[in-house]
Every structure is written in structure tokens, then in C-alpha cells.
Amino acid sequence: MITYTSLPIAGAEKQSERETMPKTAVLYASGFTKNTQRIAEYISSKTGAETFDLKKNTPADLDQYDTIIFGTGVHAGKPYAPVQKFISDNREILKNKKVKLFITCMYNDEKGKNQCARISGMWGIPDAVFFNKKEDRMNADGIPVSVDEFIKGLRCRFFRLLSLPRCIS
Numbered sequence: 001m002i003t004y005t006s007l008p009i010a011g012a013e014k015q016s017e018r019e020t021m022p023k024t025a026v027l028y029a030s031g032f033t034k035n036t037q038r039i040a041e042y043i044s045s046k047t048g049a050e051t052f053d054l055k056k057n058t059p060a061d062l063d064q065y066d067t068i069i070f071g072t073g074v075h076a077g078k079p080y081a082p083v084q085k086f087i088s089d090n091r092e093i094l095k096n097k098k099v100k101l102f103i104t105c106m107y108n109d110e111k112g113k114n115q116c117a118r119i120s121g122m123w124g125i126p127d128a129v130f131f132n133k134k135e136d137r138m139n140a141d142g143i144p145v146s147v148d149e150f151i152k153g154l155r156c157r158f159f160r161l162l163s164l165p166r167c168i169s
């Protein structure tokens with residue numbers, strides 16, 4: 001009798017990682033250097049999250065997402081207006097979501113931290129990080145390694161919700 005053992009399927013591990021993610025949308029606005037867009041698309045490529053460029057379109061129905069990640073650059077101390085508007089327009093529904101924020105910016109160290117704290121306070125999103133090319137080491141894709149840490153944190157949080165004793169490394 002011939003027995004067939006199943007071979008590992010390429011990409012299967014990635015797929016199972018995606019299945020551990022809560023349904024997530026990345027809503028961002030980006031300027032001409034497209035730094036924020038690049039990071040939003042990278043997060044999506046690693047997690048299966050859907051991305052929306054708020055300068056062009058918005059999700060038809062926020063109810064289908066458990067987690068919303070906002071992304072913005074900063075010009076003259078101000079985050080981008082389409083993100084600001086979306087948050088103001090959807091404040092009530094966002095109260096029932098896990099909401100995170102990432103900022104791409106040129107300030108690092110204390111200045112970067114203070115700027116991030118100010119914007120996260122203004123928008124009422126305490127779960128906020130900033131990514132900065134000057135400060136960060138880059139991964140093989142040319143993305144700050146802190147973005148990979150951020151992604152890892154998304155998965156860890158889900159495992160904690162399930163009371164599983166590990167997170168994907």
C-alpha cells in the first residue's frame with residue numbers, strides 16, 4: 001500500500017498567521033514621499049489587513065473590523081487632515097473598536113515621542129507609535145524594524161485574548 005505524506009505547502013505558514021489576526025483595516029493618508037503608504041501596505045502584506053487610502057476612499061462598513069489602525073505623516077506638527085476628519089466623523093463607532101495609530105515622521109528621540117503623544121492625545125488613541133528612518137534599523141524590505149515589532153504586537157495581543165501561552169515570533 002502506498003501512503004502519501006502531505007508536503008508543506010508554500011505560504012501555508014503565512015496563511016495560518018493571517019488566520020490568527022483579528023479582522024483589521026489600515027486607514028491612512030500619505031503625502032508625496034509615500035512613506036505612510038509604504039508602511040500601511042507592508043503591514044497589510046504581512047497580516048492580510050485591508051488598506052484604505054483615506055484621500056481616495058473609506059471602508060463601506062466599519063462594523064466588519066475588530067481592529068482599526070490609523071496611519072499618518074506629519075507636516076509642520078500636524079497629522080494629515082483626511083485621517084483627522086475620518087476620526088471625527090466616526091468617533092462613536094470607533095469607541096467599540098481596538099484602535100491603534102502609527103505616525104511616520106522625521107522627529108526622533110524626545111521630540112518624536114512628544115509629537116506622537118500630542119497627536120495620540122488629540123485623537124484619543126493612546127495605543128500609538130511612531131516610525132522614523134533616522135532612528136530605526138531597516139529590515140531587508142527597507143522598512144523600519146520597529147514596524148515588524150508593531151506587527152508582532154498585533155499578533156501577540158490576539159493570542160493574549162485567546163489566553164494562549166505564546167506569540168508568534
Ligand SMILES: Cc1cc2nc3c(=O)[nH]c(=O)nc-3n(C[C@H](O)[C@H](O)[C@H](O)COP(=O)(O)O)c2cc1C
Pocket residue numbers: 029030031032033034035036037072073074075076077078104105106107115
Ligand atoms: C513640508 C514638510 C513638513 C514636515 N513637518 C514635519 C514635522 O513637523 N514633524 C515631523 O516629525 N516630520 C515632519 N515632516 C516629515 C514627514 O512627516 C515624514 O517624512 C513622513 O514620513 C511623510 O510621510 P508621507 O510621505 O506619507 O507624507 C515634514 C515633511 C515635510 C515635507
